[in-house]
Amino acid sequence: MLLGFPVFLVLLAAVTSTLVLFMQVPLTVLHQTMFGSLDAVALLAIPFFIYAGELMGSSSVAGRMVDAVRASVARMPGNLGVTTVGTATIFGAVCGSSAASVATIGRTMLPALTRTGHRPEFSAGLITAVGAIDVIIPPSIPMIIYGTAASESVARLYAAGVLPGLLIAGLLILYVMWAARRDGIRSETVFSWRELGLKVRRGAWALGAPFIILGGIYGGVFSPTESAAVACIYAIAITRFIYRDLSWAQVLHCASRTAFFTAQILIIVACASVFSWLLTVNQVPANLVAWIQAMEVPVWGLLLAINVLLLVVGCFIDPLSAILLLSPLLVPLVTAVGVDPVHFGIIVMVNLAIGLFTPPFGVNIFVAQSALGLDLKTIYKGLAPFMVVYLVALGLITYVPQISLVSMRLFMN
Template sequence: MNFALGFLPVALLLLGFPIFLVLLTSVCTALVFFMDVPLAALQQNLFGTIDSYALLAVPFFVYAGELMGRGSVAQRLVDIVQSGIGSVRGSLGLTTVGTATIFGAISGVSSAAVATIGKVMVPAMRRAGYSDKFSAGLITAVGAIDVIIPPSVPLLVYGMAAQESVPKLYAAGLLPGLMIAAMIGIYVVWVSKKEGVPPGERFQLRTFARALGRGVWALGAPVIILGGIYGGVFSPTESAVIAAIYAALVTRFVFRELGWKDILEASVATVMFSGQVLLIVACAGVFGWLLTVNQVPTTMVQWLTEAQVSPTMLLLALNILFLVVGCFIDPISAILLLSPLLIPIVKAAGIDTVHFGIVVTVNLAIGLFHPPFGINIFVAQTMLGLKLETIYKGIVPFIVIYLIALALITYLPAITLASMRMMM
């Protein structure tokens, strides 16, 4: 059994097999060679895992982001943020941070923010005198905020895997996400002053009002999502459906930028992405069932109790684990792979599972732009046409910023739980 649960998954991962195939192969090997269990259990657990009302939110949130990312929504958001910032030195960099954060409250998918916001902001930053290294590092890193603030798809998946409230997780992720955005913003201003980047145009109420009028419909999506959930009007799944309908109506009939063909293409892209996610969810669910049946989590909890590991040291060890895992595996796969094993350990140590969910998500957000396999790096490379070496150099300062934020979030739970208590 140790072969099926330990050696085989690691070996398949190192050989480059897709994560769903790694999990499914391990389960099939265990059932056929090491367990006296009917193979029907595999089918039952595969379908039982994705038979979840909460998971319905995934395709609808992704669809809303797809629609909003295909028109001029990004440019409209940029105009609002830029006209509101005014002549602050580093205004274009700050606009990138602010726009990506707002876009994250629509999409919840990091790579979408990198591609959509990057197309608008990077050429403007080049013209303003920002180096390619800094511009690439900024857009690659700032997109990772989108998996921390609501409606984050990884947080939704963690809520399902940990049997935790998704509204609580969304509320808890808001303040850490904004804190990271503020820290990046401070660094942007410092770099702009150091490199002598000229300030932007002065704030003008008329310009801001005009930009707000053009973009107010784009701001409606996050207002609907967050206002509906925390106003008690509808659940996260219902808010996802309403956001998708809203995005379709706005992009088709208000902005008049997307035709029916574009809407169909967005639907196809959503189906492809959602199919990948749900396939991983199903295989991770049956792998988690296999771990539970073989009492692996129980054994680890007993070992933890006997070793008397403090919560502080446990969180440090788990941070290191998720930072390493996040460099090689996407956030959703990592959450589904490790949650069945770690949630019982975290509970036994007395760590709040909402707080732990944000810690996990921030770790994996770093993995999105951390070498060698961060998906945001390759999206930025494709979009900007830069060498990986240039992007890697630009990323380093932002990795440091995220690690500082991670330490604060990990060991100051009030940062995570304060917004949850205010909003719930």
């Protein structure tokens, strides 16, 4: 990995070497485990949600969301920053892709933030960090991967992610409002019920997507996987027939990009599953659990150590790879000390969301740099306060499990 090889190739090489040199196991197990790991209905949601995000990101959907949110928060100090947070949260409830959120919302909001006098580092930090909410707010692609790796219900994880995601959004809004007062940023818009009605009506179809997706899941109308397919049909309907933003050629182009991104994800899933199998048959998780139990580490100390580990790992490895690498080791460990695996899943999501905008290899940093033309030095300077906000949220979510579990019970009953 230090030499720059792809993660899937590192995992595959490690497993293959171990099987050939140290284990008396037929090599056919390699193929069987790789292909068997992809034979999961939950994984079908990945290409569907990516496709829905591609369609909406290529159309005027994000702009309509921005207009509606901005009209509703016109009275609030720092309303442009609040609009950025609110739109990212809504957009995350449609596609679940942090990078797509940074690129799509950043193109709309960065010029407006710059024009109204916000500091360049504040604007860069906000846009880069706010997309990480999409990992926590359902529907989240990393949650699907965690659910598969940990044999946990994706619907339960989605339900548990609602309040933590809203908590992070709320803390970000409070900081944005404080920063606007500190910098003397005045609103350039005046709240108007008429304007709000016009913007909401104009963006009604775009704003309806999260309600259809999440309402269908928690209303028992369809499963998370089926909701992803519904999101695709809905996205095609509004972008092609209602808003008429996309031609059929553009719809097909979004499909080809989706196939490419899906292949990138699933090849990591297949190779990481073989790695997980190797750890399990060699009883690595069981031995690790026994070792930790023998040390009598308190639960709070174990969770603190895991948070530090995940924060460090998130600086260097993308969330999907990190989940697939560490879940076979960490889930049995925390389950043995009484931590709910759903609650732990949300802890993992928040940690890896922070990793998305943490130097040196945060994915959102590179998206902001390449797609929005932002300077790396400016981004790094602006990220520090947002990292503090996320760490405060991580502490609350880690040590107040009811934030996640109440949310799950509320939506699953």
